[in-house]
Amino acid sequence: MYTFEECQDIVNKALNNxxxxxxxxxxxxxxxxxxxxxGKRIRPALVLMACNIFSDTIEDSINAAIALEIxxxxxxxxxxxxxxxxxxxxxxxxHEKWDLNTAILSGDAMCVMAxxxxxxxxxxxxxxILPVFTQASIDVCRGQQMDMDFxxxxxxxxxxxxxxxxxxxxxLLAASMKIGALSGKANETDAQCIYEFGKNVGISFQLQDDLxxxxxxxxxxxxxxxxxxxxxxxxxxxxxxxxxxxGEDYKILTNILSSRGLEPEEKIGLVIExxxxxxxxxxxxxxxxxxxxxxMKCINKININVDKIEPLLTFTNQLMExxx
Amino acid sequence: MYTFEECQDIVNKALNNxxxxxxxxxxxxxxxxxxxxxGKRIRPALVLMACNIFSDTIEDSINAAIALEIxxxxxxxxxxxxxxxxxxxxxxxxHEKWDLNTAILSGDAMCVMAxxxxxxxxxxxxxxILPVFTQASIDVCRGQQMDMDFxxxxxxxxxxxxxxxxxxxxxLLAASMKIGALSGKANETDAQCIYEFGKNVGISFQLQDDLxxxxxxxxxxxxxxxxxxxxxxxxxxxxxxxxxxxGEDYKILTNILSSRGLEPEEKIGLVIExxxxxxxxxxxxxxxxxxxxxxMKCINKININVDKIEPLLTFTNQLMExxx
Numbered sequence: 159m160y161t162f163e164e165c166q167d168i169v170n171k172a173l174n175n176x177x178x179x180x181x182x183x184x185x186x187x188x189x190x191x192x193x194x195x196x197g198k199r200i201r202p203a204l205v206l207m208a209c210n211i212f213s214d215t216i217e218d219s220i221n222a223a224i225a226l227e228i229x230x231x232x233x234x235x236x237x238x239x240x241x242x243x244x245x246x247x248x249x250x251x252x253h254e255k256w257d258l259n260t261a262i263l264s265g266d267a268m269c270v271m272a273x274x275x276x277x278x279x280x281x282x283x284x285x286x287i288l289p290v291f292t293q294a295s296i297d298v299c300r301g302q303q304m305d306m307d308f309x310x311x312x313x314x315x316x317x318x319x320x321x322x323x324x325x326x327x328x329x330l331l332a333a334s335m336k337i338g339a340l341s342g343k344a345n346e347t348d349a350q351c352i353y354e355f356g357k358n359v360g361i362s363f364q365l366q367d368d369l370x371x372x373x374x375x376x377x378x379x380x381x382x383x384x385x386x387x388x389x390x391x392x393x394x395x396x397x398x399x400x401x402x403x404x405g406e407d408y409k410i411l412t413n414i415l416s417s418r419g420l421e422p423e424e425k426i427g428l429v430i431e432x433x434x435x436x437x438x439x440x441x442x443x444x445x446x447x448x449x450x451x452x453x454m455k456c457i458n459k460i461n462i463n464v465d466k467i468e469p470l471l472t473f474t475n476q477l478m479e480x481x482x
Numbered sequence: 483m484y485t486f487e488e489c490q491d492i493v494n495k496a497l498n499n500x501x502x503x504x505x506x507x508x509x510x511x512x513x514x515x516x517x518x519x520x521g522k523r524i525r526p527a528l529v530l531m532a533c534n535i536f537s538d539t540i541e542d543s544i545n546a547a548i549a550l551e552i553x554x555x556x557x558x559x560x561x562x563x564x565x566x567x568x569x570x571x572x573x574x575x576x577h578e579k580w581d582l583n584t585a586i587l588s589g590d591a592m593c594v595m596a597x598x599x600x601x602x603x604x605x606x607x608x609x610x611i612l613p614v615f616t617q618a619s620i621d622v623c624r625g626q627q628m629d630m631d632f633x634x635x636x637x638x639x640x641x642x643x644x645x646x647x648x649x650x651x652x653x654l655l656a657a658s659m660k661i662g663a664l665s666g667k668a669n670e671t672d673a674q675c676i677y678e679f680g681k682n683v684g685i686s687f688q689l690q691d692d693l694x695x696x697x698x699x700x701x702x703x704x705x706x707x708x709x710x711x712x713x714x715x716x717x718x719x720x721x722x723x724x725x726x727x728x729g730e731d732y733k734i735l736t737n738i739l740s741s742r743g744l745e746p747e748e749k750i751g752l753v754i755e756x757x758x759x760x761x762x763x764x765x766x767x768x769x770x771x772x773x774x775x776x777x778m779k780c781i782n783k784i785n786i787n788v789d790k791i792e793p794l795l796t797f798t799n800q801l802m803e804x805x806x
Binding site: 181182184185236239240258259262263265266267269270271273274277281284285288289292293295296299300302303304306307 | 505506508509560563564582583586587589590591593594595597598601605608609612613616617619620623624626627628630631
C-alpha cells in the first residue's frame with residue numbers, strides 16, 4: 159500500500175516528466191510555472207490512494223491523477239484573476255507575472271489538457287471516469303460563482319454556504335477519489351461510497367479552515383489569525399453567528415461588519431468576543447465532527463479488507479488534526 | 483440529404499431546447515445570452531452535414547454539433563476579453579454587459595459543458611470523437627496565442643501566418659467535419675479525408691476574409707474596406723507585401739505602418755496602392771484557389787456517391803463566392 163507521501167512523490171515525478179517545452183512558448187511557459195511552484199498535490203495523490211484500495215498496481219491511474227492536478231491548477235489560475243490575488247504559494251500569480259490575457263488563455267489550455275490526460279487511459283476506464291470528471295468540473299464553476307455571489311449578498315444561510323463549499327471544494331476532492339477507485343476497477347457502488355467519503359471529508363476540511371482562521375494556533379506557523387474576519391468573509395462562523403445573535407449582539411455584530419473605521423486587531427477582537435459568547439467555536443467543531451463521522455460511515459460501507467483503506471484514513475486523520 | 487440551411491434550423495432548435503435556466507443564474511444567464519445572439523452556426527451545421535454524408539439519420543450527432551457550437555462561443559467569449567472588444571454580433575460582449583469575472587467563469591463553464599455534450603453520444607462514438615475534439619481545442623488555444631504573439635512581433639513569415647490561421651480557425655472547422663463523419667460511422671480514412679477538406683477550406687476562407695477587407699465589394703453590405711490596414715493587422719496581404727516589397731516600396735510601406743499621423747482614408751489608399759503595385763490581390767486569390775483545389779482533392783478521395791457530398795459542396799461554394 160502506498161502512503162500519501164509516496165503518492166505525492168509519484169505525482170511530482172510524473173508532473174516533471176510532462177513536456178511543456180512546447181510552442182508557442184508564451185502559452186506553455188505559464189503552465190509550466192504554475193505546475194512547478196508546488197502545492198500539496200492532494201487531489202492527484204488521492205486519485206492514486208483511492209486506486210490503490212482496489213488495485214495493487216496504480217500505474218494506469220497516473221494520467222488521471224495528472225488530469226486532476228492540471229484541472230485544479232487551472233481553477234487556481236483563473237480564481238486568482240477573479241480574486242485579484244497577487245501571490246500564490248509565495249510566488250507571483252500568473253496574471254501578475256505575465257498579464258491578464260496570458261492567464262486567461264493558459265488557463266483555458268490547461269482545462270483542455272486535463273481532458274487530454276484522461277483520454278490517455280483505456281477507453282473502458284475513461285468511459286466511466288469522464289462523466290465524473292465533467293460533473294465535478296461544472297460543480298467547481300458553479301461553486302465559484304456562488305462564492306462570488308455571496309460576497310455581495312447581505313444574507314447567506316448555512317445550507318447555502320454548505321452547498322457552495324460542497325461544489326467549490328468538496329466536489330473535486332470527492333471526484334478525485336471516485337476516479338481513482340474506478341481506474342482501480344472498483345464497482346460503481348464502492349466508487350460511489352468513496353465519492354461520498356471524499357465529499358464529507360471535503361466539507362469537514364473547509365469548515366476546519368474557517369475555524370482555524372479565527373481559533374487556530376498562531377504560534378505553529380506564525381500566521382496571524384482573523385484574516386477572514388478583517389475581510390468580512392462569509393465563513394461558516396460568521397454565517398452561524400449572524401443566525402444565532404439576537405438583540406444587542408446582532409446589532410453590535412452588524413455594526414462591526416459595516417464599520418470602516420476599525421483597526422484590524424480591534425475588529426478581530428470584537429468579533430471573536432461575540433463568537434465566544436455565542437459558542438461558535440464549539441458549534442463549528444461539532445459540525446466538523448458530524449461531517450467527519452458521516453465520511454467514516456461512507457467508507458465503512460466499502461466491502462474491502464480494512465488494511466486497504468488504512469493509508470487513506472491515516473492521511474485523512476492528519477488533515478483533520480492540523481491546528482493551524 | 484440536408485442542406486446547410488436545414489442543418490442551421492436543426493441546430494437552432496436544439497440550442498433553444500437546452501435548459502439554461504439553472505442556478506447560479508449569474509453563471510448561466512451569460513451563457514444563454516451569448517448562445518442566443520445568433521451567429522451562423524457554421525460549425526454545428528458542418529457536423530450534421532458531414533454526418534449526413536455517411537448516415538441517413540443525423541439525430542445521434544446533434545449533441546456533438548451542440549458541443550462544437552458551445553465550444554466555439556466559449557472561445558469567442560474569452561477572445562473578446564483578450565481583444566477588449568465592446569460588441570459581438572451587434573450586441574454588447576459579455577464582459578461589457580456583465581464584467582470580467584463573469585466572462586471568465588461563464589466561458590470556463592462553457593468549455594466544460596462542451597465536453598459534457600459530447601459525452602451524451604454513445605461510448606463507441608465518443609471514444610473516437612473525443613481525441614479529435616480535444617486536439618482541436620488545444621489547437622485553438624495555440625493559434626490564439628500565436629495571433630497575440632504576432633501582434634507585437636516585427637516580422638512574421640507567410641508559413642507562420644498559415645500555421646496560425648490553421649490552428650486558430652481551420653482546426654475547429656476541420657474537427658467539426660471529422661466529428662460529424664465519425665458520428666455518422668465513417669471509417670477513419672474517410673473521416674481523415676473530410677478533416678483535410680475542412681482544414682483547407684478553412685485556410686482558404688480565412689485568406690479570403692483578409693482579401694475582402696482590402697478589396698471587397700463595399701456596396702454589398704455597406705461595410706467600409708481597410709479595417710485591417712488601419713489596425714496594422716498582420717494579414718496575409720500585409721505579410722506578403724512586406725516579403726515582396728523592395729527598395730523604395732519597402733521603405734514607404736514600413737513608414738506607413740509606423741506613422742501615427744496618417745488619416746485612416748489616406749493610410750488605406752497608400753497601402754492599397756502598394757498592394758496593387760505588388761500584385762497582392764492576384765497573389766492572394768491564387769493562394770485561396772490553391773487551398774480550395776487541395777480541399778477538393780481531399781474530398782474526392784472519399785469513397786462515396788457524389789450525390790452525398792453535394793449539399794456540403796454547395797455550401798462551401800457559397801462561402802467562397804461571397805464578395806464582401
